[in-house]
Amino acid sequence: MSEPISALNHASFSGIAMVEECGLQGMITLRGDLSDKVLAKAVKDATGQKVPAQREVLVKGDTGVAWMSTDELLVLVPYAEVEAKLADMAGALSGTHALAVNVSDARAVFSVSGPSAREVLGKVAPVELSAEAFQPGQIRRSRLAQVAGAFWMDDAETFRVVCFRSAADYVFNLLKVAAQPGSEVGVY
Amino acid sequence: MKHYSAFAVAREALRYHTGWERAWRSPEPKKRYDAIIVGAGGHGLATAYYLGKNYGIQNVAVIEKGWLGGGNTGRNTTIIRSNYLQDPSAAIYEKARGLYEDLSQDLNYNIMFSPRGVMMLAQTQHEIRGYQRTSHANALQGVKTEWITPERVKELVPIINLDGPRYPVLGALWQERGGTARHDAVAWGYARACSAMGMDIIQQCEVTGVRSRDGRVVGVDTTKGAIDCDKLGIVVAGHSGQLAEMAGFRLPLEAIALQALVSEPIKPCMDVVVMANTVHGYMSQSDKGEMVIGGGTDGFNNYTQRGSFHHIEETVRALVETFPMISRLKMLRQWGGIVDMTGDRSPILSKTPLQGCFINGGWGTGGFKAIPGSGWGMAQLMATGHSPLTEAFSLDRFKEGRFIDESVAAGVAH
């Protein structure tokens, strides 16, 4: 193994919000019957979390699980542990109809933080991001201007934004433009 | 019909233009016509005109639900070109383009055909190959087009940005005798000429039913009463489905919204029509000075004449990238029209299951440029039962799997 490198190698930008590429995050796409107990146990074993409800994300640090669709979860584990966790999961699910694949390298992860973070995201995603409408614990899959993406909040002022690795450069530049100095909207 | 000329205008000026007569009469419908055309848009009026002019069939009514020229004829971006790839398309669009060349003189109405040239930019290798293919086909189809270099593009369009960071301009397919015309004038000119031949253009008259006997059309019911006819041409674009239903058959058409916009007028800065298909935008400058910009279509059925704004955004950002100076122009007006789309995005000019009833529709986003050719072919089809111009556009092509697909770049891959 050579040292793995994330798409933008921790690039960052500071404007009306701080935009940083977070580096590598272990991620497993898990598709299956979300009401299945075997699947629930596999998720619990890998992350310590229950199966999330619709649009729920249960995450602590770099471990957790996010609801992606009615038959899909995104399992988050430390990058170094992803192969081992995946193997465990595959083993646990071997008798059920499910699909677990490593997508850690297929994604890029950004954090957008600061008091204006909601506004930065509000410039690129067609989603209501007021504090009443969107809080930590929720995940939203949507559009980041012209590419698909997903985001949730680590805390009241910090977003975690996930996109495809090939679009990392675009999303970083996009967030930079959205966070350019002097562009506070003043609504959130 | 009073002849139009500079002399006539000068003579009328002396009496403060009080002597001008109606451009077309406003008659009540007769009991019977040899042929009825439903729809007084460009295609319908042109069909009537060539029925009279080419085949001497002048006992014709053109029935219009609203006002003549009030549909897509007056809502498009007025581009005229014939640099199509497939033989049948090239034939009918080139016929139309050729007729446009002399249409002002033919109709004695200045439709302002401006052969300023139409340019289709190639911005990927795939597009280069596609347009080179088109230029080869055009040479054999009698359509004069040529492949031009980026330098020539810049010469013709000084406001273009050749080296966009995303898609550099690699060349263009150039049709020198393509251009624009004044869209309303096309409808008005045909209407005036039809009226002068004695044809009746009946506006504000809606067709409510198609009457037939023994599988043959015999007339229509309208809000102004029943009218008999021997032949019926349905030329109603987005409303084709409704008329077909009245006539007892179905059409493979869907109605969707297409949008366009204009900027505020500025002094002349672009003398050709530019289409940039990779980034989905096209633009020309009208004689009034507005930048006329075509947008995209929605993906869903819609009869509202309002499209979704994100298509406007996509078009505008593409054009701002291609012509950076328009960033500081302003959008004056946006609008939408309902276009009728077929399964292969090519039109239908065809006989129908109902004898004596003909359909001309499905022009989708490209109808204006075809008006004279479409009318010419449709008149031939209605008068003689056959037209080489329309043959390939018949309804049965879908069943046979014989499509006329102009969007030949379906699969881009390496």
Next chain:
Amino acid sequence: MSTRLAKQGRLIDRSKKVTFTFNGTSMQGYEGDTLASALLANDQMMMGRSFKYHRPRGVVASGAEEPNALVGLGQGNRFEPNQRATTTEVFNGLTATSQNHWPNLEFDIGAVNTALARFLPAGFYYKTFIHPKPFWKHVYEPIIRRSAGLGKAPDKDNRDADTYEHFYAFTDVLVVGGGVAGLQAAKAAAQSGAKVLLIEQTAHWGGRAPVDGGTVNGEPVDKFVEQLVSELETMGNVTMRSRCMGAGIYDHGYVLGYERLSDHTPGVQGPRHRLWRIRAKQVVTATGAIERSLSFAGNDVPGVMLASAMRDYVVNWGVTPGDRVIVATNNDDAYRTAITLKQAGVDVLRIVDARATAGPLAEEARQLGIRVDPGKAIAKVKGGKRVKKVAICNQEGVGGAREEVEADAVAMSGGWSPVVHLWSHCGGKLIWDEAHAHFRPDPDRPPLGADGKGFVLAAGSSNGPLALADVLKDADAAGKAAGKAVGHTPKRTKAPVGETTAEAPMEAVWLMPANADIQLRMKSWLDFQNDVKVSDVQLAAREGYESVEHTKRYTTLGMATDQGKLSNINGLAILADALESEIPKVGTTTFRPPYTPISMGAIGGEARGDVFQPIRRTPMHNWHDKNGADWEPVGHWRRTYAYVRPGESVHDAVNREVKNTRENLGLLDASTLGKLIVKGPDAGKFLDMMYTNMMSTLKVGKCRYGLMCSENGFLIDDGVVARIDEDTWLCHTTTGGAERIHGHMEEWLQTEWWDWKVYVANVTEQYAQVAVVGPNARKVLEKLGGMDVSKEVLPFMEWRDGKIGAFDCRAYRISFSGELSYEIAVPASQGQAFWDALIEAGKEFGVMPYGTECLHILRAEKGFIMIGDETDGTVIPQDLGLHWALSKKKDDYLGKRAHSRSHMADPERWKLVGLETVDGSVLPDGAYAVGEGVNANGQRNMIGRVTSTYYSANLGKGIAMGLIKHGPDRMGEIVEFPGTDDKIYKAKIVDPIFFDKDGEKQNV
């Protein structure tokens, strides 16, 4: 002259002087001035020239409806044409230039059109310029184009210096318009608990009520506004934005807000404009009303102005447009202007009122010493660049028996029209209000939202009521109704009580005098900017252009940059009269967004330059970039076309890569190829439907090349499928195909075969994939060490997981070049390191990276088809000789039924062959082969075409593939391809496999 008054000017700060230039002349204004008020203060009444006749034009309005005072603003890459002086806030260093004249504003050659106006009525160009034919394009049109247009084009050589952005906002209630109605509606809605967004196009709250005067709850209006604004500012559920115009209302509660952040402070940090994409559950349009002009001869002479605008200039900016003013009206409101002017010390010569009687304001005016002339009209305003004399006559009659008065300004009022634009954008309907002679929103036919219920409420004067008391009551009710409609309970508060002087009814006056003769009508302007006069509309009606749309288009009425805000109702009335019809029967033209023009920059938003569109990059993108990559966009991906070395042409580079890959070792970044995991007990059955081939029988560890067709039978994708385990397959797609084919599979799984147990995941970007190609491919892998890649352990069309060097990988023994070839997938995060390792280890084996053009040539030498080259959406597998890939064992797969239709089974279809020119040259791309004669449309008969054509450096000649009628049966025959260079290319039909026909090179 127009000049600054000693007093008044509620919006200007006289302690802060601002210097700007107009046509190069330095002028001064105050902070708070608009460009129009500042120009008037400098006695610059003439601000532009009209569109058609180039007539001198002064400012006529004070807001968004201004048709005349358009200027070019700024310089260089911040220059912008056609900015309204009335909505431009002045700032230090502002540079403005007037438009549409040559050589200058004062003396314009184009003004000759004014003298010829009689010969240039509406639509004259349809009747003239017909002969001789070439003259339209080469003579007439260029003259017309140069004469038309307004401002100059922006800087073509430098990009716009400013940036723009979008913002998504969500609210319960959006209130458009920050006048008293909007403020009150916002408060009423907010008090119900609804979340409210209030936007106002100007920099000020309160609209024109503070100018018009009156009291609210016993206090002066401006006090009331102040209190209301500060109250709203403290409410947590209210957001207020000034300088933010409601530009358009669209379906499902979508509203565009156009915020001008730094137009008044150019160059400050941050975006210039922000386009708000607002989703509102309810919209209250409190957009006010616009005063109409009166149609009398010479109503376009600079110095003739709307009465309300003149009042605005006095009260808001302390400017009087003239010293000796005549007021012409058909309603009481204009008396307020007379009174305001008089009180400001301006000489008001008389009030010409077309009506017989006026209300109490007339008495007030008389008491101030203003002469009031009931039943009178303006026959004609005289003067060229400035009002000089006004001829007054009786309103009834043709305009005889005139009395001439020397004056330098005229205030006119034809009544008020509600701003119904936003109401109408999304389908709201209007009704005709006879009493006020205007169209107003029909509350029973509002725009309908997603739930089928109305989602727009009009409030205040935009809804019809004009008196302050009625406006406030109406707005309060609208705000409460909006709050209720979004599920809240409005507070049971009373509406504020407004009081103003009572007004007598207005009388509709569409022409002054009522029976003005033709000479007067030819000088009575309806549309100032586009030069449409009363006589033009009458001409259109006479010639049969009876529909309001016909008239508009024939005369260009309402098509100028103000979109008829002043002219439309007046024009309609003239048309209705000419048709002997009624105004509501004639109807209006369609109101379309935007309300006033919005910048293209704002519409494009952030999407320019770097972020115009996403560029997708592979993990090795930067290496390619540093090593001479000539980039090729493929979908959103960037792929290397060729790696060009210093001193090489692209063509040289391609030839070098082609030879080296065949002779030594080539590396291709194949990461962009789609990779889809398909898993489940029914995965085999599913893939058998997706592919024309049989995939369910593929053995674990093996690979198979597969084809995909649409239901319509056409080829849509191809790629190598590998079976990973008993119920898992990995499907490779083309570069552009990953998302498309993934979507295609999900579509069928979710919408047709939803009971089949299959999951699909797109893992394309998890891997960096490198094709290691050439005679030395095995050697370099063996040098790196690790898994056994020998012929025995990893034979052709098989795959194995393992390690190469330090890298975990999956190695596929597949070939798109006919060479010994491996495609190695490693995690994307190690892609660059793996590539580096291959380059390093490959040095002794002659390694070179190669790009997509080399890839193309190598595959063409082997006769392999390429989706997008040999296919174009109209080609079926049978055309390409791919019958072997169409499983005969399967009852069904997508496209199978389609292939049996008559045209697809037609033996006349063009079929794939190889083509070699007789002289070894390269066939032109896209050339067609010709047969005998012409078709019924006179087109040359074609019998085939070139699909791919290249120079093969390995073979030292041109090679091509093409589709030819009966091609496979015509081997050895010569066909002709006319080039666009007038040459005829002759080519021999050959087998499409040009190189290593027996596949000896790949099977080693």
Next chain:
Amino acid sequence: MLILNCPYCGVDAEETELAAGGEAHLKRFGPGSSEDEFHDYLFMRENPKGVHFERWRHANGCGKWFHAARCTQTLEVFGTYSAQTTEPPQEIKDAITAKRPGWTWRNLS
């Protein structure tokens, strides 16, 4: 600019998150079907002015296909529902009937 509620993830998604997928409830005709059946399956689309049933995908979202019942003249949305059905559920039909009494679409009413 439509908003449709995605019945899978519960989001009120705006049009730019969605991909339109054409007419709903098409019955697939494969090998063995007649020329007319196959032609109609591929090309003959309902094109009503009024009530229409169509397919959408929450493409920039949960990725699921779903159905929508919508009016093509007013863009009113009567409801969205699962993609895994061959005809609209009764509650959708009831919702339409409440607003458009007498509606018909193919053989539905």
